[in-house]
Amino acid sequence: MAPLLGKGPPPIRNRIRELRFHAGEMTQADLATRIGMTRQTIVAMEQGKYSPSLEAAFRIAAVFGVPITEVFQWEG
């Protein structure tokens, strides 16, 4: 969970945009629908401004068929 009013972006990098591209240029809206989130949340994640819950992170990894560590990397 991202710090709500913390300073700076959360120290977690993700490859969602890249994985979407390799998944037949899946749109943000498609990904959002498949994991039960809003498109705006996908946008925030791709911009590195929001870190999803563990459950959502697993769902995203499952959509792309990769381990969760392929999607999210800790940079702290």
Next chain:
Amino acid sequence: MTRGETRAWIGLVATLAIWSVYGVLIARGLAAGEEPGRWTVALFVEGVILSLAAQFGLTAVVAARIPVAERAPADERDRLIDGYAVRLGYGLLIATVVVVAVASSMAIGIGLPVGGYRLMSSETWSPVAIMANGLLLAVVLAEAVRCVTVLVLYRRAL
């Protein structure tokens, strides 16, 4: 703009617009030396009805204009933002209610003039009427802060 942002904008504008008008009318009444009574109660009830109508009505109208693809239910980020804003607004509400209650009690106890009108005087507003309006102001401030917090957190993308 997300549904949460839209609702926050509607809530902020409706709250500030309606209760500002209420405040101006009450202040005019005070200045004119009018005693609180039916007109103040009617004004309050009208404010509540208008506020509810504006929030529910405008939200429904705006929701109908959102494209189908954008009509996703609230997700964890929306709930996180909403939860934080509600906690902040509630904290402010509790603090302002305490301030209003203590200030009013002290002013009543020692007969301090409040807003230019001496409390506990038959010629002025009753302490209950002044305290009730102070509490209403606390609610309006809390709601405004809640809406602004939602808007700020969405802008920060959280």
